[in-house]
Amino acid sequence: MSNPTCSLEKIESNPGESETGIDDQVLSILADSLSSNTKLKSIDLNFNYNFVTNLGWRNFFDRLRPSNSSLEKLDLGQNTIDNTAVTLMVDSLASISSLRSLRLNDNLITSSGYIAISNLLRSPNCSLTNLQLGNSNARDNNVHVNDSVVASYMNALVDNNTLQTLTFGNYGHVSSIGRRWNPFINILCNKTSITSIVNSNHTLQRIYSYYPEDRHGVLHELNAVLQMNENINKVEVVRQKIIQYHFMDNIETLVGMELEMMPSAIAWIGRDNIGVSLLYHLAKNMPCLFDSEDKQKRRLQLGREIH
Secondary structure (H helix, E strand, C coil): CCCCCCCCCEEECCCCCCCCCCCHHHHHHHHHHHCCCCCCCEEECCCCCCCCCHHHHHHHHHHCCCCCCCCCEEECCCCCCEHHHHHHHHHHHCCCCCCCEEECCCCECCHHHHHHHHHHHHCCCCCCCEEEECCCCHHHHHHHCCHHHHHHHHHHCCCCCCCCEEEECCCCCCCECCHHHHHHHHHHCCCCCHHHHHCCCCCCCEEEECCHHHCCCCCHHHHHHHHHCCCCCHHHHHHHHHHHHHHCCCHHHHHCCCHHHHHHHHHHHCCCHHHHHHHHHHHHHCHHHHCCHHHHHHHHHHHHHHC
């Protein structure tokens, strides 16, 4: 791998319960060889918990200093990676702008480790689209994925425009969105003003977690905004959020708009069926917009006669 002519793109070792697997020494050699490798795109070292110690992982990340890495996927689930190794990992991976997917589920990571990982999402080099953390054991998730962890990812995602999937738990289980993720709606759609909606996160599309108190439930509003973000046209995503979460709750904003602006506003709202409900409320509050000229004159004359 240190040879400049090496064209290897993937390394995979998933020993599980077998008698063979990489060990601490091999892992250190791998870290050293990656420092000069520009071809490798995927490393899959799942299920090496019987062969690599937590000290081995610490040494791996401490020696991992890839300068021109092309690594896109790093899969390290079901291992013995602890919080100290995670801190070293964040320092090493923060400079890899090509990294798209990181999987670290079912390791020895606790709350402080998860918070440290959230710093990757704050890195200006971050290109992660998929981040998988947590444990298969729902009770462990309840303990370690606490409110502080959720808050750290909320803050990290404010300015992040790459992450699409965030997973805490076993990806293969029936996934649900735990109640404590409800505040994420403010990151995905800050309803304070039109400007705050525009500046919200329009990239995150899926959050998976595993909590027994909400095992089969999905928080409706959060799920609705996540589905909006699936649209690759982010201008349209912003439009949908403004219609749904600003004008529907603040119809007075439209009613008070200058009449010269109304044709453009109505065309923008009624571009598709998303704005049908809002158009109904607008017509109900401002019937004069849809009256004929003769009808408007009769209504004006009637008003004069009453006075």
